[in-house]
Amino acid sequence: MDLGKSFYTKMLILRYRLLGIEQYVIDPEREYTEICKNLKGTEIKIGPASNTYVNIMDIREESLEDGENGYLATKISKLIGFFNLIFGILDEEEKALLEEKLIETYNLKGITFDDKSLFNSKKFKSSKEMPLLEDLYHVLEKDIRTKKFQIKLIPFVKGSLNFFNHYTNTELNNKLIIADVYELGEDNLKYGMYLFTELFWDKIKINRKNKKAIYLDEIWRLIGVTSNKYVASFIYKIFKTIRKYGGSGVAITQDISDLFSLENGTYGKSILNNSSIKSFFSLEEENIKILSENVNLSDKEKIEIKSLKRGEALMLVGDDHILVKIESSEKEKELIEKKEEIK
Numbered sequence: 001m002d003l004g005k006s007f008y009t010k011m012l013i014l015r016y017r018l019l020g021i022e023q024y025v026i027d028p029e030r031e032y033t034e035i036c037k038n039l040k041g042t043e044i045k046i047g048p049a050s051n052t053y054v055n056i057m058d059i060r061e062e063s064l065e066d067g068e069n070g071y072l073a074t075k076i077s078k079l080i081g082f083f084n085l086i087f088g089i090l091d092e093e094e095k096a097l098l099e100e101k102l103i104e105t106y107n108l109k110g111i112t113f114d115d116k117s118l119f120n121s122k123k124f125k126s127s128k129e130m131p132l133l134e135d136l137y138h139v140l141e142k143d144i145r146t147k148k149f150q151i152k153l154i155p156f157v158k159g160s161l162n163f164f165n166h167y168t169n170t171e172l173n174n175k176l177i178i179a180d181v182y183e184l185g186e187d188n189l190k191y192g193m194y195l196f197t198e199l200f201w202d203k204i205k206i207n208r209k210n211k212k213a214i215y216l217d218e219i220w221r222l223i224g225v226t227s228n229k230y231v232a233s234f235i236y237k238i239f240k241t242i243r244k245y246g247g248s249g250v251a252i253t254q255d256i257s258d259l260f261s262l263e264n265g266t267y268g269k270s271i272l273n274n275s276s277i278k279s280f281f282s283l284e285e286e287n288i289k290i291l292s293e294n295v296n297l298s299d300k301e302k303i304e305i306k307s308l309k310r311g312e313a314l315m316l317v318g319d320d321h322i323l324v325k326i327e328s329s330e331k332e333k334e335l336i337e338k339k340e341e342i343k
Contacts, residue, residue, distance in 0.1 A: 004310060005281055006031055007326070007328075008279065008281075008313070009252060013035060013215070014035065014332055014335055015332075016213060017041075019211075020211075021175070022175045022204075022211065022212035023041075023212065024214045025177070025214075026193050026196050026197060027182070028192075028217055029182060031217070032178045032180075033178070033180065034337075034338065035336055036178040038338060040174075040176075041175075041176030042173075042174035042177050043178045044179050044180065045180040045183065046163060046179070046180070046181055046184070047180075047184055048160065048163065049183060050163060052170045053169050053170070054170065054195055054196070054199055055127055055167050055168045056082060057105075057132060057135075057136070058127050058168055059071050059072065059075045059125075059130060061124040062203065063075065072106055072112065073113060076099055080099070081228065081230030081231040081234055082191070083098060084230050085191060085194060085227070085231060086153070087148075087149055087152055089228055097146060101139050101146055101149075104139050105136045108135065127169075130167070132166070133153060133156050133164055133165045137150055137157045161188060164191070172199075172203060179192070181196065189218075189221055190222065190226060190227060193222055194231055197216065197222065197234075197235065197238070200214050201214070204245050205245055208244070208246050209246060212245070212246060212247045213249070214238070214249055214250070215252065217252040218254070219252060219259070220253050220255065220261070220268075222235050223262060223267040223268055224259065224261045225262050228262075229262070232262055232266075232267040235267065236270050239270075255287065256291050257287060257290050259271070259272070268294075269294055276317070277316070278295070278315065278316040279314075279315050279316075280305055280308075282306065283305050285306065288305055288306060295316065297321075301314060301321060311327070312325050
């Protein structure tokens with residue numbers, strides 16, 4: 001039986017489910033399908049074979065806190081990160097040009113920097129009243145300066161990734177939601193992970209009184225070398241501010257070194273420093289060395305981490321360092337491991 005990070009995460013999901021805590025899970029490896037079924041959660045799959053869609057261009061009413069304004073400006077800042085994943089790192093001139101085209105795209109749908117433009121008779125506009133990537137594609141096509149951006153959008157509009165070019169058609173009313181991005185494949189996972197992270201972040205901000213948690217498995221894809229500073233900054237913001245919304249963030253990774261591969265590890269260090277509880281399972285020598293450069297570990301603890309057995313972990317809770325054994329009841333094991341829904 002696996003008593004490593006995967007089992008531990010599923011056990012957290014199970015226990016939080018029993019406590020009625022809202023949970024949002026990004027699942028790049030299709031590890032949480034069974035527990036989702038067993039706990040009667042909602043699984044959303046995105047990929048070539050899926051029929052559920054989320055529109056990256058959506059502006060959601062919950063994206064701003066009460067008393068704030070600037071829906072379009074806030075959305076554009078998030079989209080810049082997403083398009084940096086597609087177009088590569090943009091310089092300031094390219095960023096300004098892309099922002100100009102995004103503004104034009106939303107203007108074509110009657111959406112401006114005036115927040116009132118997002119309401120119809122006091123009702124917030126629906127997904128079908130938002131632009132699609134295809135609308136941006138046609139705007140980019142008209143300007144020779146943005147032709148290179150338009151070409152890179154072809155797979156997302158007309159090609160193998162055109163499932164990104166659909167109106168949102170799914171409701172997220174369950175307290176346990178798993179976002180399965182496995183079908184995207186190695187090269188495209190980051191797009192799906194960012195899409196759902198942004199969606200879940202908006203959900204988390206709806207009601208501060210409700211307890212909630214977001215799980216980012218394989219988080220290095222969003223804050224590591226394959227990402228960019230705009231996306232990584234967004235992820236860091238979540239971990240820095242989620243507590244004020246009654247939430248907690250769970251960052252999961254197999255390889256510590258991946259967390260420190262972007263911008264000299266700035267974002268990995270920031271997330272690590274903002275985590276109130278850190279759980280480390282058995283690590284190889286190289287990862288222990290990297291970890292010790294960013295976390296205060298004694299020589300004894302470095303040896304202990306290397307020799308941890310399955311089901312054992314070193315937890316850092318504030319200034320306390322605790323060796324723990326992860327245990328579950330038989331019923332919990334059954335719910336986590338069973339391949340069909342428990343009645």
